[in-house]
Amino acid sequence: MNNKLTSLTFLLLPLLVALSVMMAVIVPGWSAESEHKGKPLFYRNPMNPAITSPVPAKDDMGMDYIPVYPDNDNSTGPAGTVKIDPVLIQKMGVRTGMAMERTMSRLITTPARVAFNEEGLAMVHSKFNGWAEQVMVNKTGEQVTKGQTLLTIYSPELVSTQEEYLLALANARVLAKSSMKEIREDARRLVRATRKRLAYFDIPEKVIRRLEKSGEVKRDLPIDSPFTGTIIDIGVEAGHFITPKQRLYRIADLSTVWVYAEVYEPDLPWIHKGDMAMIKVASQPGKKFSGTIDYIYPYEEGKTRTVKVRLIFNNRDGRLKPGMFADIAIHADRRDKVLAVPSEAIVRSGAREQVFVVTGPGIFEPREVVTGVEADGYTEIIRGLKQHARVVTSAQFLIDSESKLNEATAKMLEAGDPNKKSANKQVNDMSGMNMKNQEDSMQGMDMGKQKNDMPGMDMGPAK
Template sequence: MSKQSAVILVLAFLATLAMGVGGGYWYATRWEPKVAGPTSETSAKAPLFYRHPMNPEITSPVPAKDEMGMDYVPVYQDTEATDQAPAGMVKIDPVIVQNIGVRTASAERRTLTRMIRAVGRVDYDEGFLARLHPKTEGWVEKLFVDKTGAKVQKDEQLLSLYSPQLVATQQEYLLALRNLETLKASPYPDIQRGAEELVQSTRERLQLLDVPEHQIRELEQTEKIYKNLHIHSPFHGVVVNIGVREGQYVTPQTELYTLADLCQVWVYVDIYEYELPWVKVGDKAEMRVVAVPGRVFHGTVAYIYPYLEEQTRTARLRLEFDNSDLALKPEMFANVTIHASRQVEAVVVPEAAIVRSGAREQVFVVRGPGEFEPREVKVGISAEGFTEILAGLETGEKVVTSSQFLIDSESKLREATAKMKEPQLGAINAEKQEEDAGKHEQGITPKESPAKDNHTSPIHSGH
């Protein structure tokens, strides 16, 4: 290698070395780690205490780790918080509010009404049921109506009954009539009056034994004793049950027939407890049954039973429906809609806005962009997707209707943290007051006090 080439190599090496040193100096002077120094206000402040990362009720005055090795979270004094802010106040970045899908609605005043839908069961009207029993002992001679379900008319003969007591009473009535005819011309008024009273009492005895009026008149006209007594239907209806057959011996305890008039029916409906405040006697009802498609039956609420069903925890209503054409049959199932007549004028919010936790109900009121205040309210009835607010909220205030459970969790965490801060802040304030008092004794005002030395971050300790 020539002497000229050696000089060129030395010069190139020196130039490269100079460039490296210059670049390193520029990089060292220009670059600064983002974590260096107490650049943020939070890092410059000492934490009040440290809380458990999973359970905020567990705290420590010094840094610590939980059972899984996670560091306790430092808790700083919130300089933005004021004494006027309510406990549990939540502040969330507006971007996060949008990301978690927070929706709001305004409290408004409106009239609440309700339609109650339930399943009903058709049954007999108990006021149009008749159970026929004989008033005396005897034997069934003839059944004129012998089929269950048969239709009968009012005063139609159902059966004939032979009773020795009825035969004897008829004989006594005829004797009383003859005796009255004989003593009618008696000069003694007491004897004549006694004969009349005997006729009257004997006739009443026949009536009390359910002897039909036409048979009594025939007995008076023909003076012929009838062997059999006729039992008649008391109204138009159908035979629900036949309790005897021909030749059977009966007593007053024997049920001869069960008759029902189906021109009007009852419908039983069970509703839930929270629907009871809406219903009252006289409310209109509509009913539809599968057996009569396309037809709507109209009725009314006739009675609200004063107790709840033990098994289902529901209240029973009795509705009345006209059934002149006998389209409705007992034991049918029906879909019933009750149009509650009660109307409530109230301040309401959507039902979804109510957060029910334990024995209280609360809503989250929007105080500003990203600011939500938990507020306990007193609720009333609910209808049409809205809930009545009796106390705690005014018309026009905005409440959260979605994602409020996420906000509720954050609110409870803030409230618990605030409660734990109180003793710490009290101690800090007491310490500050003692320090200020000492400075006043030395003639130094708080503004003249020397600034505390900032603790240097370990990253900068070597610079």
């Protein structure tokens, strides 16, 4: 038995030495008694800093309490101020940001759908009967420009109208030499009337001028595009008989598009016409498009309990396609010159919100703040900070832990008697225990009976 104990001792001794070295390196204050001179303020539980003792003690695991000495490094700041060595700051990865004035708004996110700008839609009809002779644009999706010829039409009615106009011109030239003013005026009125008739049939101005210059009647007359856009529907083929009620083309100007969003009732009071919005579509990953609210519809959809909002977006590069689904973020309740900090700088603890302000090299002061709206990774600061204040944006939770410990220490020092705040009082105070009764209660225990329960073990006196 003694040989076994000796072997076990030799095995455990190196482990205990190695553990002591590790604790001296890892646990703050492990060698505090050798590094500090003077009397400790109190002793702190190594596993739970909230538990303290006015005298040296051990926790339930047999670990010594850590002595806490007066530290003047934080005396220049309020309770909770933390001072960290610059080398340690770099190892912790501490980063900072600055409180700056910026434009902030309430962020409302909702699904959306891209649609045609209805103000940029045009239907092409013929204002006279005739036959489609040549169809120049015969594919949907084709891009056309303003004034581009779409098709030519043969119409007997237009042929006779051209002849009437040429006769009116010839008559006006002859009667221009008449001595009677009324005759000259009647001839000019007839020219203007026949010319207007051609214009009312939407005959292009260039065709009318060519007719005046050449004096030859054109059998087939063109129909041109009213503006630049994209052909989204075609209703004519070569040889078709055309009437004014037949739609020949549908053209859309896609340089701008509308986006419809569904806004829920609680968000409705925040949005206004002119508010800015950003959308993302699946076909353009990482790309955002900006637009503005153009119209808020005056009724609510009964099934979805939402109100439709129409927004207008610039689409000159053609990346937004009508029919696409999108995710939209509306920046409502816009506010200019709002003091804000990066959102990651805010440390939330229950109902309390605070930031750590850099007041000097390696000095971090906790400061409680009142926050407002949050958007684009920034949070509005209503009260608690001034402009250009530098705040911690990373590793602030490590700093927060040390700050709370320093704050608790300061409160104990202010109280002047750490015994009153000791959570370890019950461990050290044993005056109320009657040890005599405990001895009496153990006299009736027969340890000899325990041998049967532990076979192989010799409970006799050790040699």
